Amino acid sequence: MTQKTANSNRTPQILWIVLVFLIVSLSGSIGLLLWLRAPKPNVTARHTTASKPSATVPPARDSAASFAGLSEANVPGRYRIADQAGKVMYVVLNEDHTFINEDGTTYPPYQWEISSAGFTITWQRNSTTWNVFEKPGVYSRSKSDGTISRMEKLPDLPSADAMSFDDKEVVASMIFTLAIQTSGLTAANTEGDGAIQPGDAGGQECHHLIRQRSRMSAFLYVRIAPELKTEPFTNAFVVVEYFDSPARDPRNGWISLQYDARDGPYTSTAQRVKLAGSLKWTRATFVLEAPVFTGREADAADFRLCVANPDLSVRALKLVKNKSLP
Numbered sequence: 001m002t003q004k005t006a007n008s009n010r011t012p013q014i015l016w017i018v019l020v021f022l023i024v025s026l027s028g029s030i031g032l033l034l035w036l037r038a039p040k041p042n043v044t045a046r047h048t049t050a051s052k053p054s055a056t057v058p059p060a061r062d063s064a065a066s067f068a069g070l071s072e073a074n075v076p077g078r079y080r081i082a083d084q085a086g087k088v089m090y091v092v093l094n095e096d097h098t099f100i101n102e103d104g105t106t107y108p109p110y111q112w113e114i115s116s117a118g119f120t121i122t123w124q125r126n127s128t129t130w131n132v133f134e135k136p137g138v139y140s141r142s143k144s145d146g147t148i149s150r151m152e153k154l155p156d157l158p159s160a161d162a163m164s165f166d167d168k169e170v171v172a173s174m175i176f177t178l179a180i181q182t183s184g185l186t187a188a189n190t191e192g193d194g195a196i197q198p199g200d201a202g203g204q205e206c207h208h209l210i211r212q213r214s215r216m217s218a219f220l221y222v223r224i225a226p227e228l229k230t231e232p233f234t235n236a237f238v239v240v241e242y243f244d245s246p247a248r249d250p251r252n253g254w255i256s257l258q259y260d261a262r263d264g265p266y267t268s269t270a271q272r273v274k275l276a277g278s279l280k281w282t283r284a285t286f287v288l289e290a291p292v293f294t295g296r297e298a299d300a301a302d303f304r305l306c307v308a309n310p311d312l313s314v315r316a317l318k319l320v321k322n323k324s325l326p
Contacts, residue, residue, distance in 0.1 A: 064116040066133035072114060074136065078154045078270050080263075084147040088263040090154075091121070092272060102268040103217055105252055105308045119151065160271035160284035163326050165239060165318075172228055172319040176207040184225040185317060189299035194221035201243040201313035202281055209305070209312045217308045221301035222317065224293055236288040237320040240305060243313040246277030252308040257286040259303035265296035266304075275307075281315060287325070 076095045082088045092100040093112050099121065100106045111122045118131035119139045130139035130151050137153035172184025178198045180187065190196060195210040211218035238257055247253020253275035261267035269286040293302040305314070 063118065063131060063133040067114055067118055068116045070114055070133075070136065075112070075114065077156060079151055080154055081149065081151045082263075083143065083149040086264075088267070090268045090270070100254060100272060102258075102266075103256070103306060103308065105216055106254070154270065157270045157287055158325060160273045160286060161282070163237070163285040163287075164283075165237065165285070165320050165323070165326065167318075169320050169323060170239075170318045171321045172224065174222070174317045176314055176316060177205045180207070184228050185319060186223045186225075188221040188223045188297075188301040189219075190221075192298055194219045194298065194301075194304065196220060196314075199313065201245070202279065204243075204281060204315055206243065206313045206315045209307060209314065211307075211311055217306045218311050220305040220312075220314060220317075221298060222303055222305070223295065223300060224302045224319065228319075228321070229293055231322075233288075233291045233293055234322050236291050236293075237323065238286045238288060238303065238305075239283055239316075239318040239320070240286070240314065241281060241283045241316040243315070244276055244278040244280055244282050245313065246279075247275045254308050255284065255312065256306045256308075257288070257303060258297075258306060259288045259291055260293050260296045260301075261288070262290050262292055275312075 076093050078090065078092050080088065080090055090102045094100070094106075097111050097113065098106055098108075099110050099112055101110065107124060109122060109124050113120045113122075118129045118133075118141070120127055120129045128141075128149075130141045130149070132140045132142075134140055134150075138150065139152075140148055140150040143149055173181075174183075174185045174187070175181040176198075187196060188194060193212050193215055195212070196207045197210060198205070199208045200206060201208075207220075209218035209220050236259075240255070240257075242255065255273040255275065256271075257269045258266040259269070269288060271284070271286050273284040288303065291302075295302055297304055305312075305317070
């Protein structure tokens with residue numbers, strides 16, 4: 001083969017090599033250009049997203065001036081105290097700077113105060129101060145573990161003695177004669193701190209709630225029949241007929257009701273009734289907001305009637321389901 005022929009045969013090969021090189025170079029240049037133009041990932045944002053969410057920090061504001069300008073006349077009422085761990089409790093602040101705990105008790109040490117330092121509640125042995133003023137009626141504080149506790153004033157509801165229902169709206173009841181007549185409601189935990197016994201008061205057959213020595217309150221636990229829970233409860237009302245006997249301790253004698261709700265198995269109702277000592281049979285109606293009634297109270301009960309310090313005589317309990325406030 002001559003030298004000229006060999007060179008002629010290599011020419012197409014060289015051209016193909018050059019063409020491939022150009023294609024590869026062009027592709028690489030285009031890829032580099034696209035990479036340079038693409039938005040770069042935010043390393044800080046990615047790290048923040050992957051980290052554990054932090055506690056919600058209340059908005060910064062001049063809390064000292066806000067607390068100093070808060071009118072004490074606007075403070076009394078019902079409050080919900082909740083933290084990020086899910087612990088919830090309810091208290092009622094009175095005009096005389098005392099308050100009623102969620103179990104219906106009140107004692108001389110139970111006091112609330114407002115100062116430039118914040119909103120302070122004094123219990124029996126310690127005090128708690130919410131020092132961040134979020135807005136009127138909403139105060140918060142950072143706990144030692146870094147989570148937030150928030151105290152929020154709730155809307156007022158009608159007093160327990162201002163509501164009534166017609167008997168045709170009652171879906172379940174218990175009538176406390178010497179032998180309890182039950183219809184959709186049954187007493188529970190009667191061997192524990194829900195002990196009751198038959199008796200009479202004001203010339204009427206009834207049952208007495210028996211307070212145990214180790215407890216500050218007497219209780220009546222109640223289960224709701226499963227068939228009444230087939231259609232979910234959006235709200236409920238419990239009407240209590242009780243004998244208004246004098247309170248043994250004038251600081252207490254409050255009747256309240258705790259029920260199985262979204263906030264916990266012993267959520268307190270807004271209404272509380274003070275025994276006035278009229279020595280007459282009377283009634284009170286308690287509003288149960290957002291109940292779940294899954295039997296999480298003692299002995300699978302759904303709610304319990306509570307009376308602080310004195311015993312209580314009850315003639316009837318009636319349950320109303322999914323009705324508007326009267």
